[in-house]
Ligand SMILES: Cc1cc2nc3c(=O)[nH]c(=O)nc-3n(C[C@H](O)[C@H](O)[C@H](O)COP(=O)(O)O)c2cc1C
């Protein structure tokens with residue numbers, strides 16, 4: 001089932017003519033005949049949840065937007081996409097930029113934003129050109145600017161490049177950066193819906209979230225909600241990488257199983273060289289890593305599916321999260337200690353440094369992990385790591401602190417014996433990997449179809 | 450307190466008070482005073498936007514409000530969380546808070562040089578006080594600490610980033626008091642550092658106040674550095690008619706005999722300045738004839754510096770017996786563990802200048818007669 005990427009590979013779809021020919025901008029025509037509140041109502045009915053990581057219901061977020069008389073409001077599209085393992089927004093913007101522009105126009109109309117921004121990761125420099133080209137085309141065809149399609153609604157979209165900071169993906173740090181300041185997350189409350197960009201009510205949404213508004217308006221919220229399962233409605237873009245045969249971006253209907261996603265040829269195509277599955281981070285680097293046995297089946301022995309509820313089944317004890325959809329697969333040759341160290345390095349490097357537990361704790365965890373990885377660890381270091389992550393989690397201004405703590409916690413929770421093996425075998429651990437141990441998947445035999 | 454602001458009832462560690470809507474939990478706790486007041490290393494009531502960063506003031510909200518009694522799932526920064534009517538807060542009665550605060554203190558200390566004996570701030574350092582009160586004994590950090598070169602930012606102020614805890618108070622002070630934005634934070638994460646724009650020195654009438662707001666020894670007064678340990682000087686309140694309209698002119702002189710070693714703003718019991726003073730008063734008025742002396746200061750803070758050497762020390766109100774639950778760890782009495790600062794010596798009663806000799810045993814005779 002494809003809603004977002006259906007036409008992504010049509011010749012010339014990056015440009016207006018081909019995009020329009022394949023049904024582009026129909027949702028704008030339809031939306032401008034509706035009232036802004038009716039659009040919000042459709043989004044609510046669709047059950048769409050934020051695709052940026054937290055999974056917050058989008059319609060509800062929109063309805064929280066304060067609307068004081070005479071104060072401008074803004075929509076800001078979060079295209080900062082810097083989470084290791086996540087590259088779905090890039091794909092969407094690069095191949096089918098008009099879908100985002102279209103979604104932004106409809107959403108801006110619904111929220112009353114006459115000035116809308118795309119805040120894009122600085123490293124996506126070439127995509128800025130693609131987006132600006134699409135915006136210019138939309139404008140010259142009357143979908144942006146003054147009095148769009150005779151509706152009386154004015155809207156401009158601007159693209160702003162970030163300067164290479166993961167933290168600027170956190171919505172309030174993003175707003176600070178957009179205002180031209182240092183990208184430090186703000187202390188909440190007040191929330192952006194009340195005081196956002198330049199103190200004005202603001203909605204910040206992910207690229208994919210805003211693109212999904214297009215099919216929702218085209219097909220109606222109720223129809224959209226029929227796709228998927230439970231509170232995981234619609235389709236989801238997954239960026240799959242690691243030890244798989246077919247890394248890339250896949251649009252999934254959230255009813256498929258994790259097993260099908262990894263092993264079927266339609267998606268990741270299994271693990272190269274016949275190796276076995278060891279572990280997986282299913283939703284971007286911030287979510288807990290799961291060993292194969294807990295990934296394919298929940299602790300209750302039920303099949304695990306690729307959706308919000310099923311991936312988080314069991315909480316952090318035995319589950320993980322769908323997060324931002326960055327699906328990282330590890331085969332039997334991967335070292336969990338090494339990967340945890342490299343993630344810890346990332347969070348140390350990306351902490352903004354405002355709050356003491358995150359500023360100091362991330363660097364401390366990295367140094368301990370480095371010792372363990374390089375054969376200089378002590379048994380007590382594992383306990384210490386556990387303690388430090390617990391002191392960071394929940395005690396910081398923004399969720400980056402949690403995002404730094406969770407991967408360490410999950411690695412120790414599920415792979416403690418691998419950490420202990422590193423400590424007990426400092427020399428051997430420099431020459432070989434621990435291997436699969438008891439986390440192994442039940443040897444996978446592809447179903448003959 | 451605006452007319453018509455409703456009053457909210459809030460209970461902190463089982464003590465209930467009423468405060469106007471819009472008050473933060475920390476400010477409400479300060480009204481109660483004593484041990485139920487969370488420590489604050491970054492919040493500064495006189496600086497807009499301050500707080501929320503150090504996380505030492507974390508508290509548990511066990512009941513959100515009368516209307517919505519659900520507890521808050523995470524600990525919250527009391528300095529930046531407003532009270533609600535009927536809210537119930539646990540500070541020292543929450544083992545979770547005590548544990549988290551211990552963690553925060555440990556984090557603040559891992560990269561802090563633990564060389565108080567050679568630091569100019571010793572004796573009046575908020576971090577020193579904090580670690581006595583809420584910290585643990587040893588360190589579990591076994592790596593090299595972060596170090597920076599000392600930097601002169603102007604003629605009067607030295608920045609030693611190695612000691613900085615990134616509370617951002619100086620940044621807000623420079624921003625809000627001096628009108629020119631020349632002082633801020635470079636880099637990020639543990640590599641963050643306070644710096645001036647393009648390494649420029651800071652010149653303006655009020656920049657000296659960054660020294661007073663700095664909770665640690667990162668920003669120090671070059672006209673005073675290492676001239677004297679603070680506990681050998683006598684704090685005396687004084688004022689003058691300052692020409693600068695923004696300067697309050699009310700200061701504290703740190704004297705030895707008739708000599709004025711240092712001029713600072715007066716600080717209240719929370720360690721916050723009562724009013725800002727200009728550079729002229731701070732750096733250039735170092736003679737008693739410049740000032741109208743009011744008398745010895747009340748050193749009201751229950752801190753290392755106030756341990757026994759000063760008359761007029763305002764004791765910490767004891768309200769522990771009202772608090773049910775966990776007893777807080779009381780501030781360590783330095784005389785229990787150290788012979789150096791001798792309790793029988795009342796510094797402000799020594800007639801002439803106080804010298805380190807006065808604290809040495811061999812001089813007992815001199816003191817006793
Ligand atoms: C450290 C950090 C980085 C983030 N990076 C991104 C990002 O790159 N893109 C994104 O859409 N959301 C990111 N988020 C989540 C945003 O704060 C915000 O929740 C999201 O943009 C809301 O959009 P949604 O409701 O459409 O998901 C990040 C959050 C944190 C804490």
Ligand code: SF4
Nearest residue numbers: 352354355358396398
């Ligand atoms: S948690 Fe980390 S990234 Fe977030 S505000 Fe605190 S220091 Fe900055």
Ligand code: SF4
Nearest residue numbers: 613614616617619663
């Ligand atoms: S120099 Fe002092 S006041 Fe400035 S941020 Fe560092 S600790 Fe705070």
Ligand code: FES
Nearest residue numbers: 501503504506528
């Ligand atoms: S005083 Fe509240 S977080 Fe620093």
